[in-house]
Amino acid sequence: xxxxxxxxxxxxxxxxxxxxxxxxxxxxxxxxxxxxxxxxxxxxxxxxxxxxxxxxxxxxxxxxxxxxxxxxxxxxxxxxxxxxxxxxxxxxxxxxxxxxxxxxxxxxxxxxxxxxxxxxxxxxxxxxxxxxxxxxxxxxxxxxxxxxxxxxxxxxxxxxxxxxxxxxxxxxxxxxxxxxxxxxxxxxxxxxxxxxxxxxxxxxxxxxxxxxxxxxxxxxxxxxxxxxxxxxxxxxxxxxxxxxxxxxxxxxxxxxxxxxxxxxxxxxxxxxxxxxxxxxxxxxxxxxxxxxxxxxxxxxxxxxxxxxxxxxx
Numbered sequence: 001x002x003x004x005x006x007x008x009x010x011x012x013x014x015x016x017x018x019x020x021x022x023x024x025x026x027x028x029x030x031x032x033x034x035x036x037x038x039x040x041x042x043x044x045x046x047x048x049x050x051x052x053x054x055x056x057x058x059x060x061x062x063x064x065x066x067x068x069x070x071x072x073x074x075x076x077x078x079x080x081x082x083x084x085x086x087x088x089x090x091x092x093x094x095x096x097x098x099x100x101x102x103x104x105x106x107x108x109x110x111x112x113x114x115x116x117x118x119x120x121x122x123x124x125x126x127x128x129x130x131x132x133x134x135x136x137x138x139x140x141x142x143x144x145x146x147x148x149x150x151x152x153x154x155x156x157x158x159x160x161x162x163x164x165x166x167x168x169x170x171x172x173x174x175x176x177x178x179x180x181x182x183x184x185x186x187x188x189x190x191x192x193x194x195x196x197x198x199x200x201x202x203x204x205x206x207x208x209x210x211x212x213x214x215x216x217x218x219x220x221x222x223x224x225x226x227x228x229x230x231x232x233x234x235x236x237x238x239x240x241x242x243x244x245x246x247x248x249x250x251x252x253x254x255x256x257x258x259x260x261x262x263x264x265x266x267x268x269x270x271x272x273x274x275x276x277x278x279x280x281x282x283x284x285x286x287x288x289x290x291x292x293x294x295x296x297x298x299x300x301x302x303x304x305x306x307x308x309x310x311x312x313x
Contacts, residue, residue: 020044023167024074024102025064025081026093027112028055031138032083034146035111035171037062039081041148042170049073074102079167081109086263087118094122099129107163108133111152113189115267116182117274123156123181132160135181136168137188141256149173153191155184189271192264196285196302198232203306206239210311216242238303239311247301258305259298262289 021044025036028050039046040063048064049072050056056066067073070093074080080102084090090112098108108131110122119135126133134156144150150172154161161177168175178187205228209219216239224234224243236255237243247255265286272279292305 021078021167022047022076023079023081024049024070024077024106025059025083026050026070026073026098027083027085028052028059029083029085030142031111031145033058033062034142035081035083035150036064037146038148038171039167040064044167044170047073047077070097071101074098074106077102077106079107079109079164081167082112084110084112084114086112087114090114091118091122095125099126099131102131104130106131107160107167109136109164109167110134111136111138113137113264113267114185116185116189116271119155119185120182132157132163133181134160134164135184136164136175137184138172139188139191140172142254144173145171152176153178153184153187155179155181155186157181185267186271189264189268192261193268193279193282193285195232196261196265196289197281198230199236199238199303200285200288200305202230202232203238203303203309203311206242207306207309207311216311232303236303238306246303248303248306252300252304252307255301255303257298258289258293258300258302261302262286262293262298265289 023039023044024047025032026049028036028048033055036046036048036059046064047067048056048059049067049070060066080098082090082093084093090110108126123133123135134154136152136154138150138152140150148171151174152168152172153176154164155178165175178184206216206219210216220237220242223229234243236246238248240248247253268282269286292308297304
């Protein structure tokens with residue numbers, strides 16, 4: 001009976017999505033605001049809620065209907081999307097204001113970056129109450145959120161993934177199924193640990209090359225087509241004026257803040273300890289970003305860590 005219900009729900013959602021879905025969006029910060037606006041652009045009806053009146057005003061200007069509480073926003077919707085700061089808030093909002101208040105036929109989609117254990121706990125609570133839920137953290141940053149080019153890493157049942165896919169495709173360029181509940185979060189924190197390692201390695205290599213007398217542009221021209229090539233070099237170079245335009249060309253403003261990278265690295269270190277996974281290089285990267293953020297650089301793009309190595313402009 002449950003399988004039939006889920007299949008019917010998916011068919012209903014698919015049919016409705018061809019025209020318009022009613023979607024609650026909870027959390028309208030730097031990422032969430034752009035994501036909600038893209039749902040409106042895709043033709044969906046969006047009920048928006050945030051604790052910030054300024055964020056609500058921006059959402060209203062993009063075509064969202066705004067509400068004074070999460071409970072009010074989720075009434076009668078086909079889907080709920082959340083983008084919240086941390087696991088404790090996700091747990092509280094879902095257990096207090098979404099589960100039991102949104103229709104049980106609504107697909108629940110949490111796009112926050114949180115710890116794996118909390119993601120699985122909330123998904124289990126949702127399932128016990130009769131809901132389908134996925135964790136769908138994102139990669140791409142503020143520009144991708146505004147441009148609708150995010151990548152979503154999705155954990156949950158296959159039925160829940162199928163129900164969430166239409167909503168997520170309205171906000172991103174890639175929607176990838178990662179497996180069971182919590183696996184989206186696992187993919188996100190492993191990916192960002194690797195990104196941090198690459199960025200630090202790229203910063204060290206450019207600085208050493210310059211100190212050995214090699215011009216940064218020449219080193220880029222060589223390494224970007226050689227075995228040292230990586231995304232942090234060729235798409236997000238930490239050296240101003242080298243490679244495609246990136247936050248380094250704007251005095252490291254905008255982009256992916258060091259404080260957010262540090263948040264993800266802390267989550268990765270906690271997950272590694274819980275899983276008994278050896279991550280000595282990831283641990284060192286986390287330590288370096290702890291020091292860099294602690295020196296007052298949390299608001300700068302994470303590529304600004306190259307400043308700690310003394311590269312000359």
